[in-house]
Amino acid sequence: MSQPESSLMSRLVSLSKRRGFIFQASEIYGGLNGFWDFGPLGCQLKNNLRDQWWHDMVECPPLGPDGKPLSIVGLDSSIIQHPRTWEASGHAAGFADLMVDCRESKHRYRADHILCLEVFYEKAGVKKPLGVLSALEGDEFDTTIIKKAKKLMQKAGGGEILPIEASLAVPFTTLSKEQQGLVIGLDAENVGTLTEPRAFNLMFHTYVGVFQDEDSKVYLRPETAQGIFLQYKNIMDSSRVKPPFGVAQVGKSFRNEVTPRNFIFRAREFEQMEMEFFCPPEDGMMWYEFWVAERLRWWESVGCRKENLFGHVIPENEVAHYSKGTTDIEYRWPFTAPNFGELEGVAYRTDYDLKQHAAFSKTNLDYIDQEAKRRYVPHVVEPASGLTRGVLLLLAEGYQYDESRASPEWLKIKPSLAPIKLGIFPLVNKDGMPEVAEKLYLDLRQTYTCQFDAKQSIGKRYARMDEAGTPFCITVDGETLKDQAVTIRDRDTASQERVALDKVRAYVAAKLASA
RNA sequence: GCGGGUGUAGCUUAGUGGUAAAGCACCAGCCUUCCAAGCUGGCUAUGAGGGUUCGAUUCCCUUCACCCGCUCCA
Numbered sequence: 001m002s003q004p005e006s007s008l009m010s011r012l013v014s015l016s017k018r019r020g021f022i023f024q025a026s027e028i029y030g031g032l033n034g035f036w037d038f039g040p041l042g043c044q045l046k047n048n049l050r051d052q053w054w055h056d057m058v059e060c061p062p063l064g065p066d067g068k069p070l071s072i073v074g075l076d077s078s079i080i081q082h083p084r085t086w087e088a089s090g091h092a093a094g095f096a097d098l099m100v101d102c103r104e105s106k107h108r109y110r111a112d113h114i115l116c117l118e119v120f121y122e123k124a125g126v127k128k129p130l131g132v133l134s135a136l137e138g139d140e141f142d143t144t145i146i147k148k149a150k151k152l153m154q155k156a157g158g159g160e161i162l163p164i165e166a167s168l169a170v171p172f173t174t175l176s177k178e179q180q181g182l183v184i185g186l187d188a189e190n191v192g193t194l195t196e197p198r199a200f201n202l203m204f205h206t207y208v209g210v211f212q213d214e215d216s217k218v219y220l221r222p223e224t225a226q227g228i229f230l231q232y233k234n235i236m237d238s239s240r241v242k243p244p245f246g247v248a249q250v251g252k253s254f255r256n257e258v259t260p261r262n263f264i265f266r267a268r269e270f271e272q273m274e275m276e277f278f279c280p281p282e283d284g285m286m287w288y289e290f291w292v293a294e295r296l297r298w299w300e301s302v303g304c305r306k307e308n309l310f311g312h313v314i315p316e317n318e319v320a321h322y323s324k325g326t327t328d329i330e331y332r333w334p335f336t337a338p339n340f341g342e343l344e345g346v347a348y349r350t351d352y353d354l355k356q357h358a359a360f361s362k363t364n365l366d367y368i369d370q371e372a373k374r375r376y377v378p379h380v381v382e383p384a385s386g387l388t389r390g391v392l393l394l395l396a397e398g399y400q401y402d403e404s405r406a407s408p409e410w411l412k413i414k415p416s417l418a419p420i421k422l423g424i425f426p427l428v429n430k431d432g433m434p435e436v437a438e439k440l441y442l443d444l445r446q447t448y449t450c451q452f453d454a455k456q457s458i459g460k461r462y463a464r465m466d467e468a469g470t471p472f473c474i475t476v477d478g479e480t481l482k483d484q485a486v487t488i489r490d491r492d493t494a495s496q497e498r499v500a501l502d503k504v505r506a507y508v509a510a511k512l513a514s515a
Numbered sequence: 516g517c518g519g520g521u522g523u524a525g526c527u528u529a530g531u532g533g534u535a536a537a538g539c540a541c542c543a544g545c546c547u548u549c550c551a552a553g554c555u556g557g558c559u560a561u562g563a564g565g566g567u568u569c570g571a572u573u574c575c576c577u578u579c580a581c582c583c584g585c586u587c588c589a
Contacts, residue, residue, distance in 0.1 A: 018526060030562055031580045091589060258587045406551045427548055459550035478548055
């Protein structure tokens, strides 16, 4: 099958805009880096994926290893929480690397990556300091320093640069304020152009109340999970759940990403679907393995091909210090292919979060098991996926190109997730056909998202629905008035079936349930 | 953040220092009995700001956004 020249991603961006899935945020003002809006079809698709997750996670959770349904309840916590939350979670520190700006070159560096070294030279037998040079740590350190020293030497009017000793180089962060002021920046020619190391916070912040001082500073959550930990005790006290049980949440999160990229893949405002599964400490590994398998199965169930999914076990030395195991569920994105990129992370977080919040809040978060007569802080397994990444997956996975079709580009989205389930058309906009079609539309729209369309040729209407990923189109034709039947056209095969008007509901219901 | 690329209508493209062109899409009407048919008409664009110039979409500068590669990625 021939493919257009342009990349799959650019075609997805184009189709998304053309059909109203995803628009650039604030487009008429030139856009805003890292922000996207979901159009009529996009938000419908996103809601459908979210609802499916919620159904499969909260309303009808999977069966556990013992064959009994798991116990998982929902939560919708605030985007803004007490600022101490993010100190306890580690985000305030982890999201705030010290950065240094250069006033001359306008560049920004991570302060601990800058190595500084004082270089000396000799002139007329006298050893003199040339200056404190800096370069990024790495293999090139020596050559970079020497290159800069030579340049400086020329300006100084000549002399013999003494051999440098790279091992004596120290990170910028370890220098005193005075010493920092003497450093020549990485891309600068003058002394003291580097700013003091500053916290470069990746969390968005704002202020609660009208007085904007440090005491009122709060953060927009960078993940939904912490809200769950904060309410873990209230949920147990009010919902008659006990370990093992889960708490699920869907919502917006915000991160000041250094580099937003790849359409909605890495955006600064995005949506997450997270579930924290609380269990006795000794069962942690078992539930971790359970959820890795379960989440892979789920992504397949929403229409992702198995070969495009990959459970990437994070090596022990790269796993966060509090985690006893993390598996990234990765998808073969158009921009990572043939490699994979993160879609969801399943992490065994041990009792780290609850213990942190217990310590920071001075609240006892032990679970008291009255049967076994013991108390413990539950361990947690967290499947955390990106809802907006999931939408991108459905678009990428569903994108089809077939020049033999009326619309070469079309979306093969699982019918139950499709933004529009049914297109309803009169074959010709006269002879009583529109009236019958409209009656059918008014009936079916109560159950399914439907689009009624009587404009232009029937082929165009089918093509439009193909691009929107609508799985079925129902057409009322000249025969309908006589035989009380309509044709139902299948998106994937373009084949048609004659179905009696009074059987349409059953037909559609069966198709949507089986597909 | 660095380097490279791109920015003209909803989409895909053309073009020019002097009235911005086309195809498709979209809308209206006619027509049309199953896969983007036809006819007529219509809407819509030089990302933003500044400079050079009598005149800039074109040349220059700045900026913004997107794409690619690095960097970063709790």
